[in-house]
Amino acid sequence: MRNVSGQADVVIVGGGIVGTSAAFFLRQRGVGVILLERFLVGQQASGTNFGNVRRQGRYLRQLPLANRSRAIWGRIPELTGADVEFMPVGHVRFLWADEQLAVVEKYQRDAAEYGLELHILGRNAIRERFPFIGPEAVAGSWSPHDGHANPRLVAPAFARAARRDGATIVENCEVLSIDRTGEDFTVATASGDYRAPIVLIAGGAWGGGFAAAMGEPVPLDVAGPQMGVTEPLPYFVHPVVGVSTKVPGEVAYLRQIPRGNIIFGGIARRNAALDEQRAKYDPAGVQAQFRQILRLVPALKHARLIRTWSGVEGYMADDLPVMGRSAKIPGLFYAFGFCGHGFQIGPGVGDVMAELIATGATTTPMEDFRIDRFGGSVPVRAHAP
Amino acid sequence: MADPRVIVVGAGPAGIRAAAALVEAGLVPTVIDEASRSGGQIYRRQPENFTRSYEQLYGTEARKARALHTCFDALRHRIDYRPETLAWAVKDGRLHVQSGMTAEALPYDALVLAPGATDRMMPIPGWTRPGCYSLGASQIALKAQACAIGEKVVFMGTGPLLYLVACQYMKAGNAPVAVLDTTPFHRQLRGLALMAARPGQLVKGARLIAALRAGGVRVVRGITPREVTGGEAGVTGVRYADAAGRTFHVECTAVGIGFHLRAESQLADLAGCVFAFDPAVRQWLPAIDAMGRSSVANVYLAGDGVRVLGADGAETSGKLAAQAVLADLGRPQPEDRTRRLLRDMERHVRFARGVARAFPWPHDKVAAIPDETLVCRCEAITAGELRAAVTALEAPEVNRAKAFSRVGMGRCQGRFCGLASQEIVAAACRLPVEKAGRLRGQAPVKPLPIAVTDGGSHA
Ligand SMILES: Cc1cc2nc3c(=O)[nH]c(=O)nc-3n(C[C@H](O)[C@H](O)[C@H](O)COP(=O)(O)OP(=O)(O)OC[C@H]3O[C@@H](n4cnc5c(N)ncnc54)[C@H](O)[C@@H]3O)c2cc1C
Ligand SMILES: Cc1cc2nc3c(=O)[nH]c(=O)nc-3n(C[C@H](O)[C@H](O)[C@H](O)COP(=O)(O)OP(=O)(O)OC[C@H]3O[C@@H](n4cnc5c(N)ncnc54)[C@H](O)[C@@H]3O)c2cc1C
Numbered sequence: 001m002r003n004v005s006g007q008a009d010v011v012i013v014g015g016g017i018v019g020t021s022a023a024f025f026l027r028q029r030g031v032g033v034i035l036l037e038r039f040l041v042g043q044q045a046s047g048t049n050f051g052n053v054r055r056q057g058r059y060l061r062q063l064p065l066a067n068r069s070r071a072i073w074g075r076i077p078e079l080t081g082a083d084v085e086f087m088p089v090g091h092v093r094f095l096w097a098d099e100q101l102a103v104v105e106k107y108q109r110d111a112a113e114y115g116l117e118l119h120i121l122g123r124n125a126i127r128e129r130f131p132f133i134g135p136e137a138v139a140g141s142w143s144p145h146d147g148h149a150n151p152r153l154v155a156p157a158f159a160r161a162a163r164r165d166g167a168t169i170v171e172n173c174e175v176l177s178i179d180r181t182g183e184d185f186t187v188a189t190a191s192g193d194y195r196a197p198i199v200l201i202a203g204g205a206w207g208g209g210f211a212a213a214m215g216e217p218v219p220l221d222v223a224g225p226q227m228g229v230t231e232p233l234p235y236f237v238h239p240v241v242g243v244s245t246k247v248p249g250e251v252a253y254l255r256q257i258p259r260g261n262i263i264f265g266g267i268a269r270r271n272a273a274l275d276e277q278r279a280k281y282d283p284a285g286v287q288a289q290f291r292q293i294l295r296l297v298p299a300l301k302h303a304r305l306i307r308t309w310s311g312v313e314g315y316m317a318d319d320l321p322v323m324g325r326s327a328k329i330p331g332l333f334y335a336f337g338f339c340g341h342g343f344q345i346g347p348g349v350g351d352v353m354a355e356l357i358a359t360g361a362t363t364t365p366m367e368d369f370r371i372d373r374f375g376g377s378v379p380v381r382a383h384a385p
Numbered sequence: 386m387a388d389p390r391v392i393v394v395g396a397g398p399a400g401i402r403a404a405a406a407l408v409e410a411g412l413v414p415t416v417i418d419e420a421s422r423s424g425g426q427i428y429r430r431q432p433e434n435f436t437r438s439y440e441q442l443y444g445t446e447a448r449k450a451r452a453l454h455t456c457f458d459a460l461r462h463r464i465d466y467r468p469e470t471l472a473w474a475v476k477d478g479r480l481h482v483q484s485g486m487t488a489e490a491l492p493y494d495a496l497v498l499a500p501g502a503t504d505r506m507m508p509i510p511g512w513t514r515p516g517c518y519s520l521g522a523s524q525i526a527l528k529a530q531a532c533a534i535g536e537k538v539v540f541m542g543t544g545p546l547l548y549l550v551a552c553q554y555m556k557a558g559n560a561p562v563a564v565l566d567t568t569p570f571h572r573q574l575r576g577l578a579l580m581a582a583r584p585g586q587l588v589k590g591a592r593l594i595a596a597l598r599a600g601g602v603r604v605v606r607g608i609t610p611r612e613v614t615g616g617e618a619g620v621t622g623v624r625y626a627d628a629a630g631r632t633f634h635v636e637c638t639a640v641g642i643g644f645h646l647r648a649e650s651q652l653a654d655l656a657g658c659v660f661a662f663d664p665a666v667r668q669w670l671p672a673i674d675a676m677g678r679s680s681v682a683n684v685y686l687a688g689d690g691v692r693v694l695g696a697d698g699a700e701t702s703g704k705l706a707a708q709a710v711l712a713d714l715g716r717p718q719p720e721d722r723t724r725r726l727l728r729d730m731e732r733h734v735r736f737a738r739g740v741a742r743a744f745p746w747p748h749d750k751v752a753a754i755p756d757e758t759l760v761c762r763c764e765a766i767t768a769g770e771l772r773a774a775v776t777a778l779e780a781p782e783v784n785r786a787k788a789f790s791r792v793g794m795g796r797c798q799g800r801f802c803g804l805a806s807q808e809i810v811a812a813a814c815r816l817p818v819e820k821a822g823r824l825r826g827q828a829p830v831k832p833l834p835i836a837v838t839d840g841g842s843h844a
Contacts (some may be wrong), residue, residue, distance in 0.1 A: 040785055047788065152788040160779065171781075231796050231832060259764075283474035283481045283828055287488060290835045304832035306796055 005192030006168060008032040010357060011185065012200045013175045013210065015041035017343060018335050019202035020158035020169075021072075021350025024080070027165040029358040034194055035159070035167060036187065038174040042155025045204050045338070046346065048279075048311030049151045050227060050253060050265045052240055053344045054091045055116055056143035057107070059320060062345065063114035064364045069348025070145065076347070081164075082157035084149050085257070090239040091146035092121075092130060094137040094296065096250060104141040104244050118143050132237050134298045141244060148240050148255045151343060158350070175203075178210065180329060198357055200333045205314030206274060207322065207336020215328055216371050219317035220337050224272035224279030224310035225265050228286065230303040232260025241296055252292035262300065264293050272312045279310040315339045320369060323349060325356070327372035333357060334371055388412060389714050392480050392491060394472045394652060395499035397425015398696050399688025399703035401457045403497045406707030408463050410716055415465040415491065417472050417482055419831075423457045426501050426521070426689075427696045429528050430454065442528060444553070445589060449696065472500075474828035475656040478683075483833055489840035495683045495710045498653055499703060502646035502689035506801050507542070507751050508760045508768065511613030512642060516620030520643030524550045533559040535639025539623045541565040541610055544645030544744040548593040555600050563635045564597060565625055567644070567747040569607030576743025582735035586695075603635075609750055613640050645744050646693045647804055653691070654826035656684045662819040663692070665741045667748055668804065669823040675727055677706035678713075685709055695740075698733030701726055751805050752812035760809065761802045763795020768809055775813035782822030786810045796832055799824050 010026055012019045015037030023035045035041075053073055055066040072079070073086050095101060101120070108118040119142040126133055126140040133140075163169050170191075177188045178199055187194040201210045208220035237256040243266075245251060252266030267288050272279040286308070294300055314337040316322065321339060326332035335353050342349070348364075356362050391407055393400045396418035407414045422430040428450040431437060439447040460466075467484065474481040479490040504519040511517070518526070518534045520542060526532050533554060538561045540551045551564045580587045597604055607628035614634065615621040622636040645666075653671040654660070659680035660669045670692050677685050687706040688699035705726050708718045754760075756769030774780045774789035783806065786792065792806045793799030799806070803824050811821035 040781070043785075156778065156789075230835065278825075280476070281828060283476055284479075284490060286833075287837065287839050290837065294835065301836040303835045305829055305835060306832050307794065307798060307827050308829070309827055 003192050004195055005189070006034045006170075007195045008034040008168065009196060010034070010198045010200060011036065011187045011194050011196040012202055013178070013187065014201065014203040014206070014336075015155065015159060015169065015171070016044055016046035016202060016204050017042065017155045017158070017346030018046075018204075018338070018349050019200070020155045020162060021347045022200055022202060022335070022353045023162040023167045023169065023350075024158045024165070025351045025354035026357065027162050027167050029354055031354070031358055033162065033167040034196065035162070035169045036173045036175050036189060036194060037169070037171050040171050041159040041169065042152070045311045045313045046155040046343065047152050048227070048309055049343045050225070050263065051148045051151045051255065051343065052091070052253065053086065053149055054143070054146045054240060054242070055344065056091055056093065056111070056118055056141060056146060057242070057244070058341065060110050060114060061365065061368050062320070063111060063116055065348050065352060065366075066345050067115055068351065068364055069345045072347040072351060073149070076154070076157065080157040080161035082153065082160070084153040084157055086147060086149040088145055088147035091143045091242065092239045093141045093242045093244040094126065094133060095139045095141075095244050096136055097245070098138055100244055100246065101139055104139070108141065116143070117145065130239070132297045132299060134295050136295055146240065154346070158347070178214065180331075185331065198331045198333065200335065200353060200357065202335050204336055204338070205272070205312045207334065208314060209274070211322070211334060211336075211371065214326065214332060216326060218322060218337070218371060218374055221315045221317075222272050222274055222312060223315055224270050224312055225340060226270060226281060226285055226289065226308065226310050227263065227265045228289065228305050228308045229264070230262045230300065231306050233262065233303055235260055236299070237262065237297060243292070243296070249288065250292060252289065252296060254293055254296060262303065264289065266292060270310065272310070274312070276312070279312045281308045281310045283308070313338070313340055317374070322371045323353070323369040324366050324371065327370065389494040390492060391415070391495045391497065391710060392417060392493045393497040393499060394418075394480070395425065395501055395688065395690065396420070396423035396457065396466075396468070397499060397501050397688060397699060398428065398453055399499035399501075399690070399699040399706075400425070400497070401453055401460070402700045402703035403499060403687055403707040404464055405456055405460055406704050407710065408460055410711050413464060415467065417467050417470045417480070419469065419471045421469050423468070424450070424454060428453050429525065431529060435531065437531065444556070446696070453700070471831055472652060473830050473833050475652055481828075483837055486834065486837050487840035488833070488837040493683070495685065495714065496656070497685045497687060497706050497710060498656070498690055499688040499699070499706075500649040500652060500690040502648050502693050503800060504643040505645055505647040505746060505804055506642065507610070507644050507747065508754055508758050508802065508805050509610045509613060509642070510755060510758045511615065513759055513762050514613055514615045514620050515618070516615065516639045517613055518639065518641050520546050520550050520641045523641035524553065527553055527557055533557065534641060535620075535637070537562050537637040538639045538641060539563050539565065539635055539637040540641045541623060541625070542643040543568045543747065544643065545590055545740060546643055546645065548590065548597065550641060551602065552593045552596055555597065555602065560600055560602055562637050563603040563605065565608045565610070565623065566604070566606045567608055567610070567750065568744050569628055572745065573606070573743045576739035576741070579735050579739030579742065582732045582739070586736060644746055645740070646689060648692060649690045649800070651798070651800070651826040651830045653679060653684070653686055655828055655830070657681050658684060658686070660823060662823075664819070665738055666693070667746050667818060675730070676709035677702055678709050683713070692737070694733045694737045698730070698737065701729045701733060705730060746804070748808045748818065751808040754809070760806055761792040761795060763797050764791045766790055766792045771806055771809050772813045775810055780810070781814060783807050783810045783824050784822055787824065793824060798827065798830075
């Protein structure tokens, strides 16, 4: 008989932004939690992402969750006691083509029904408001209450707060298998077994492997978006900047932090491997990124790149995450595969999963994210452009 | 089969000797160097319009400098030489280089990395004041521009370069006010047995100190740096404690600081080479076999960029690396020659061990610098902020402490603050430094202009 290292109401597998915030919100509801993380919390996608706290452009029926999450973002210092450098400076998407105007206008109307305020700005208005924008831009879609944060700080802040509130956070502890034994799950790790009647799989890109092992395979691809940061420049790009386009090679985004560095990404999404602890950066794509960044902010032509990185992210076939209870095993819950958009909704996901686990229901609609939605066939992409 | 594509990064003693051996075997290597002229660090050439003699420039090393320059000049048209070209990343058998406003990816069958070393720096209160330089920069000012860093100069730190640069200043008619060495005299004796592997070098070193003393330069050993005093306008002096803990202040207008050297190992890191902790120098260094093969097939490492052996060792290791490349390409080399080089290498390694023992990195002093000392110049982060990443934010190792505090995330990417920050984090974690993690390298090795255009790649 293996020794039991710990027992709780819930075992969470994975300590990204989703797992750590779920641990925190479960403790808020008085539920006993053990979180098991293979490396250090927040070291994977949650600590390496671009830092965009963006709702605009999301799948419409995810907006209620994104709004719920946005409310939490504003309260993170109060909830966790940590400053995660969240800055609600707004998010603007620029358009290179007039044809795209109809797309953003429709999105604006639809999003309004979910309470997301967007403003479409014309050629002159964008230049007045965002003097840094390059000459090619024809219009912009402005979301005043989105923003950005420092990804390196967020999951660790939730983990510390959860621990402060009584959660057990175990780092450097890889989960090897999960078995249902009678009433409880046995979660096996190299340093012993953990037991709980409820398990939440929050394993990010690795979540698909766990789901398959539990008899619920889903179509998940693994990739690593490529990130870079410049040396510090005068602070002149205040909002988060993105592009609305149908051309994949034009997708680019950037943000500036008050100390002056410009962080950017886009276009290149290299293959990543699940057996690598860290997604490797591929220098081959950097010039294509530079070109798009310079289209957005031509003043960057004198800037220099000082650091690059990537992260391992899980992308579902329909570009929507898996969130909710297992369709097969009672007591088992999933929240993984966030398709490059999980940072903004992460705290909301933690909150809603805690609600679901503690009360059996959610006040935010979660139907679209069921694990059994693939039902064997791969549906079309549902993500808004 | 087409001619194998071999790239050498670095046109210092190691890179030049490697390239020469490759040319001798009938290959046409590409030689990349970010400097405008060949020679590397110690045999740095003066700008084209300067006319000082070899003897003036290189002193006792004039003969070697001339030999190396002559060797390179003979190679120049038999290699693909690319000066003013930065190697900024390595990935999947391609070296990414940038020259002016052009960037390209060069595929290779074998890559020899010989990027040399830089000063190892210890943060000291006030070390960022105008008038503070590294020992290396102090020397470069003299070699390349024929000027001193200031009128009244103090040199502080430890290592052979400390005395060498002080002597070079004295010879140039600018004797330093003082030489302050963190290593106590009795400690320096401990390296003697190993340094005897190269008696000539040992004698040269002893002569330097004697010359300084004879020239009336105050040499104090076993000191603890306290502060570089001064203000916005510049340096006014150096405060230090002697071995007995008494504090002194020397007035000066410029300070040169350095604590021996650190290998420029980032390209090897980006190439995926396995690193091992070397307790003698308290640095993580890429692992190599006796010939210079790294853990990655077709990546070879030579010179001070893999471990600091000095200029002669760099030349030998460059030749050895070239032999390894040729052998692995199916062109075996005469065995007696390899054996000779390997024997020579052993002497350099022993000597370098002695130097490391005689001039240790004062890691306990580094770990104990006051909270308000700036550790990371690029991001303006203090030792206190770095320690708080460990204590308040619970970072258990260096990469996490970097992620929380930003130390090592600036322009220099930790090349100057990395070793000190490892000591500070390890001490705050109450761990031996080798258990506190290794700072991972990230491309680019040095800043890359965003406006670079694609120069294509040689497929
Ligand atoms: C480069 C990049 C840029 C991005 N930019 C943005 C952005 O700007 N905005 C945005 O909203 N989203 C962005 N994303 C997406 C976002 O980062 C992710 O969707 C989000 O962080 C996912 O959080 P997570 O907790 O599900 O996953 P992760 O952070 O990956 O956490 C999963 C955790 O599970 C652990 N784990 C895995 N297997 C095991 C095991 N066997 N045992 C124990 N633990 C295990 C992992 O170590 C990991 O820590 C980006 C992603 C990347 C990679
Ligand atoms: C500042 C300083 C001063 C020194 N002074 C002395 C001295 O006076 N006497 C002494 O015995 N030893 C001295 N040394 C040690 C001496 O440098 C070495 O022993 C010797 O020069 C090592 O030779 P090398 O070929 O390994 O490297 P180096 O001579 O340093 O040559 C490396 C070359 O690689 C190039 N390079 C590095 N990185 C890149 C890159 N990413 N892309 C392109 N090119 C690159 C550099 O421009 C350089 O030309 C000094 C070292 C330093 C750092």
